[in-house]
Amino acid sequence: MFSKIFGTKTNRYLAWTILILASLSLIELLIISKAFDNSVPFHFFSLINWELLAAATCLTYFIRVFKYPFISKRLINLFYLPFTIHFIVMTTLWIGYNFSLYTIPFSDEDPRFSQFLTAQYYFVQGFLVLCTVAIYLIIRKVKKQNVVLVDIKWTTKLYYFIAFIAISSVVVTFIFDFYDIDLFVYLYTVVAILFFWMSYYGVHQFRLVQERKEIHELLAQKQTVKPIEKTTKFSSDNSYFVALEQLMLEEKIYQNPDLSRDVVAEKLGISSGYLSQLINTITGQKFTDYVNAFRIEEVKDMLQNSDLDKYSLLAIGAEAGFKSKSAFYAIFKNNTGCTPGVYKKQLSKS
Numbered sequence: 001m002f003s004k005i006f007g008t009k010t011n012r013y014l015a016w017t018i019l020i021l022a023s024l025s026l027i028e029l030l031i032i033s034k035a036f037d038n039s040v041p042f043h044f045f046s047l048i049n050w051e052l053l054a055a056a057t058c059l060t061y062f063i064r065v066f067k068y069p070f071i072s073k074r075l076i077n078l079f080y081l082p083f084t085i086h087f088i089v090m091t092t093l094w095i096g097y098n099f100s101l102y103t104i105p106f107s108d109e110d111p112r113f114s115q116f117l118t119a120q121y122y123f124v125q126g127f128l129v130l131c132t133v134a135i136y137l138i139i140r141k142v143k144k145q146n147v148v149l150v151d152i153k154w155t156t157k158l159y160y161f162i163a164f165i166a167i168s169s170v171v172v173t174f175i176f177d178f179y180d181i182d183l184f185v186y187l188y189t190v191v192a193i194l195f196f197w198m199s200y201y202g203v204h205q206f207r208l209v210q211e212r213k214e215i216h217e218l219l220a221q222k223q224t225v226k227p228i229e230k231t232t233k234f235s236s237d238n239s240y241f242v243a244l245e246q247l248m249l250e251e252k253i254y255q256n257p258d259l260s261r262d263v264v265a266e267k268l269g270i271s272s273g274y275l276s277q278l279i280n281t282i283t284g285q286k287f288t289d290y291v292n293a294f295r296i297e298e299v300k301d302m303l304q305n306s307d308l309d310k311y312s313l314l315a316i317g318a319e320a321g322f323k324s325k326s327a328f329y330a331i332f333k334n335n336t337g338c339t340p341g342v343y344k345k346q347l348s349k350s
Contacts, residue, residue: 013061014158020054021165025191028184044094049124051169052083055131058162062135065155066142082127086120125173128166135159165191215302215311215319240268241278254294257323261287292331295320299332303344313340 027046036042056079063071096104106112139159168190172183247253247267256263264287265272279290298320302308308316314325317340322328332340 010061010064013057013064017054017058017061017162020050020057021191024050024054040098044091047090047094049083049086049120051124051128052086053080055128055166056080056083059131059134062138062155062159066138068138068142079131082123121173125170129170132163132166135162215308215315218307219302219305219319238278238282240270240275241282243268244275244278248291248294252294252298254291254298255319255321257318257321259291259321291321293335295322296332296335299328299340300336300343303340303347313344316340 317328
C-alpha cells in the first residue's frame with residue numbers, strides 16, 4: 001500500500017483489491033481451522049461480505065487504468081453502495097445481538113435471519129459476476145482501440161485472475177449449498193498460490209508500466225527526443241509511402257507494441273499485401289524490419305537523454321514499442337552489434 005509502485009491513486013485501488021482478497025483468504029482459512037470461534041471481533045469481520053468492496057475497488061481500477069470515458073465518477077461511487085448498505089445493516093445487527101444496546105425485531109436463531117443471510121449471500125455472488133462481466137466488456141472495448149501506455153497483456157492476465165476467484169467462489173458455494181461438499185479450503189489454497197504469482201510477476205509489471213508512463217510524459221513535456229531522420233529515399237509521387245512516413249515520424253505509431261501490417265494498411269486505406277510490396281520495393285526491408293528500425297532509433301535517442309538515466313532499459317524499450325525483453329535485446333543487437341546495456345556504456349564513455 002505504501003510502496004512507490006502503488007503511488008498513484010489508480011494503483012491504490014488495485015492494492016486495496018489485493019489486500020481485501022488476501023484478507024478474505026486468511027479469514028476463510030481461520031474459519032475452517034476454528035481458531036477464533038470465540039472471538040467477538042473475528043465473528044464480526046467474518047460476517048461482512050468483503051467481496052462486495054473488493055469487486056468495487058477492482059472495477060474502479062480497470063475503469064481508471066484504461067481511462068474509460070463512458071463511466072462517470074458519480075456512477076463509480078454507486079459501485080460502493082451495495083457494500084455500504086450491507087456494512088451498515090450487518091454492523092447494526094451485530095451490535096444489537098452482542099451488546100443489547102437496542103432491540104432487534106428477530107433473533108439470530110430466527111429462520112427469517114437465516115433467509116436474510118442466504119438472500120444476501122446470493123446477491124453478493126451475483127454482484128461479483130456482474131462486475132466480472134463489466135470488466136471483461138471494458139477490456140474488450142479497449143483492445144479495439146490503439147492503446148499504447150497500458151499493458152493490455154498484463155491487465156488481461158490480472159482480469160483472468162480476478163475472474164477465476166469470482167467464478168470459483170460462485171461454483172464452490174453452489175456445490176456446498178446443493179451437494180454439501182466443502183471445497184473452500186482448496187479454493188483458497190489456489191488463491192494463495194495465485195497471490196504469490198501476483199507478488200512475483202505483478203510488481204514487476206507495475207514498475208515497468210509506471211516507468212514507461214513517466215518516460216512518455218517526460219518526453220512529451222520536454223520534447224527531447226529528436227525526430228528520426230529518414231535514411232532511405234522514396235518516390236515523391238507515391239502518396240501512400242509519404243503518408244506511411246508521416247505516421248511513423250509524426251504519430252509514432254511504432255510505439256504500439258501490437259502494431260501489425262493490417263492495422264497500418266487500414267490506416268492508409270490499402271491492402272496489407274500492397275503495403276508489404278511498397279515497403280520492400282522502396283526500402284528493401286520487410287514490414288517488421290522497417291517498423292523495428294524506427295524503434296531502435298527511438299531507443300538510441302532515449303539512451304542519449306540524461307533525464308532518462310534513472311529508468312530501466314526494459315521500460316525504455318517498451319516505450320519505443322518493443323513487446324518483450326528478449327525481442328528488444330535480440331533486435332537491438334542484430335542492428336547495432338551490441339546489447340542496449342553495452343550501447344549505453346559506450347555512450348557514457350564517449
